Amino acid sequence: MSNYTNSPCAACKFLRRKCTSDCVFAPYFPPEEPTKFANVHRIFGASNVSKILHEVAPHQREDAVNSLAYEAEARLKDPVYGCVGAISVLQRQVLRLQRELEETNADLMRYASCLGSETTSAYGGRRG
Amino acid sequence: MSNTKHIHKGLLERLLDLLLIALIVYMTLKGGTSGACAACKYQRRRCAADCPLAPYFPAEQPKLFQNVHRLFGVRSIVKILEKLDETQKPEAMKSIIFQSYVRDRSPVHGCLGVTQQLQYMIWFAEEELKAVNSQLQLYRSQPQNGQNQNQNHNHNQMIHELGSDHYKQQEDVTSQQLDLGMGLNVNNNQSNVVTPFFSSLLPVSETQQPQMSYTYSCSEVNNNGYSPPAYNTDSGKEILTNNNNVWGDQNRFLYNNNNGGGYSNQNESCHEMKSNGVMAIQSQLVNLQMVSNHQRVEEEEADHEYDELHQFLDIIDDRQSFGDSKEA
Numbered sequence: 001m002s003n004y005t006n007s008p009c010a011a012c013k014f015l016r017r018k019c020t021s022d023c024v025f026a027p028y029f030p031p032e033e034p035t036k037f038a039n040v041h042r043i044f045g046a047s048n049v050s051k052i053l054h055e056v057a058p059h060q061r062e063d064a065v066n067s068l069a070y071e072a073e074a075r076l077k078d079p080v081y082g083c084v085g086a087i088s089v090l091q092r093q094v095l096r097l098q099r100e101l102e103e104t105n106a107d108l109m110r111y112a113s114c115l116g117s118e119t120t121s122a123y124g125g126r127r128g
Numbered sequence: 129m130s131n132t133k134h135i136h137k138g139l140l141e142r143l144l145d146l147l148l149i150a151l152i153v154y155m156t157l158k159g160g161t162s163g164a165c166a167a168c169k170y171q172r173r174r175c176a177a178d179c180p181l182a183p184y185f186p187a188e189q190p191k192l193f194q195n196v197h198r199l200f201g202v203r204s205i206v207k208i209l210e211k212l213d214e215t216q217k218p219e220a221m222k223s224i225i226f227q228s229y230v231r232d233r234s235p236v237h238g239c240l241g242v243t244q245q246l247q248y249m250i251w252f253a254e255e256e257l258k259a260v261n262s263q264l265q266l267y268r269s270q271p272q273n274g275q276n277q278n279q280n281h282n283h284n285q286m287i288h289e290l291g292s293d294h295y296k297q298q299e300d301v302t303s304q305q306l307d308l309g310m311g312l313n314v315n316n317n318q319s320n321v322v323t324p325f326f327s328s329l330l331p332v333s334e335t336q337q338p339q340m341s342y343t344y345s346c347s348e349v350n351n352n353g354y355s356p357p358a359y360n361t362d363s364g365k366e367i368l369t370n371n372n373n374v375w376g377d378q379n380r381f382l383y384n385n386n387n388g389g390g391y392s393n394q395n396e397s398c399h400e401m402k403s404n405g406v407m408a409i410q411s412q413l414v415n416l417q418m419v420s421n422h423q424r425v426e427e428e429e430a431d432h433e434y435d436e437l438h439q440f441l442d443i444i445d446d447r448q449s450f451g452d453s454k455e456a
Binding site: 075094108 | 198200201203204208211212216220221222223226227235236237238239240241242243246247249250253254256257260262263264267268300
């Protein structure tokens with residue numbers, strides 16, 4: 001697939017260079033999404049992204065680019081915490097849910113043990 | 129006479145020693161090669177007294193800076209720091225160091241992978257809570273005269289539904305940030321309790337000292353546990369809600385479809401995790417039945433904290449350098 005007849009990818013457009021057929025960015029930064037590359041470039045830089053893409057397997061590159069795009073956007077929205085703020089919020093949520101689950105399970109066990117003891121006494125009475 | 133000469137010689141030696149010590153201290157204070165921060169050492173340049181990165185990258189932890197340099201680059205870090213207040217800089221650097229560490233451990237998914245795994249854990253915990261609450265409601269509504277058979281039947285039915293495809297297709301999910309795709313092995317620990325990724329995270333004050341960054345060093349992960357800074361930011365929540373609107377839609381599309389070998393496998397393991405969730409609930413109820421006091425549960429959790437951390441780090445460690453594999 002050649003990029004000579006197609007429009008250059010968003011990365012090459014941004015960097016104002018010729019988009020060759022073996023451009024590493026072309027499959028992952030389509031020209032319809034210029035913001036995606038702009039964000040990634042602002043935060044991580046094109047050379048870092050290129051190195052990361054070369055370090056992962058080809059079938060994982062799209063996922064890598066999407067995760068970088070997500071992190072870049074998060075960092076632009078929140079320069080102090082970036083995507084780590086979201087992680088922190090989720091962790092608190094997990095801890096809260098776990099605590100709630102423990103309490104609810106404890107309640108359930110209390111009920112179950114009460115009913116269990118009643119059943120045992122009922123059976124004991126029948127046998128006796 | 130000879131004694132005087134001897135004394136003068138001794139004094140001279142001591143003076144030379146003192147001068148040498150003073151010179152070493154001077155060089156250290158001025159940022160000589162022995163006092164350079166990890167950033168300047170890596171870049172092989174003189175570490176100035178006003179080096180902006182020196183407070184965050186101690187020389188004893190070169191890996192911290194290497195991770196950051198690989199992901200962000202020095203210029204980007206400096207640009208980010210320039211826009212922030214003095215009070216915000218330590219927090220920002222902590223988050224950057226953490227983000228870089230996660231990217232080092234998981235070059236493909238990075239923090240997005242962590243986010244999705246946490247979202248999955250939340251979804252799973254909410255579903256489990258719903259099931260347990262339903263069972264509890266059943267117990268509360270039933271008259272306490274030993275009608276166990278109906279209750280057990282309903283209980284088993286509910287547990288079965290939780291692990292079946294029926295639940296997978298149901299739209300009744302409480303979490304709006306649901307983003308399935310990252311399977312999580314929740315049955316690793318012996319008690320089968322779902323513990324969060326960073327289970328060592330306790331309520332951490334947001335006014336942490338910069339020294340907290342030391343816990344992020346790779347060498348300390350297995351000893352002290354590893355936890356991200358605790359943030360309770362509105363932007364964090366905003367990022368979560370917008371995640372599904374921006375790249376999240378694409379991510380969800382990608383992660384829920386067989387778009388690549390990696391994610392198709394993870395979708396399958398995700399389904400497997402839900403089936404195993406049946407076992408998790410049943411065994412969890414049994415375990416709790418055997419536990420007579422809360423202290424024993426806490427002890428078990430404390431023991432499994434670092435086990436969970438190791439297991440999670442093993443799961444997210446998808447370092448499979450394409451370059452290395454090519455060479456192989």
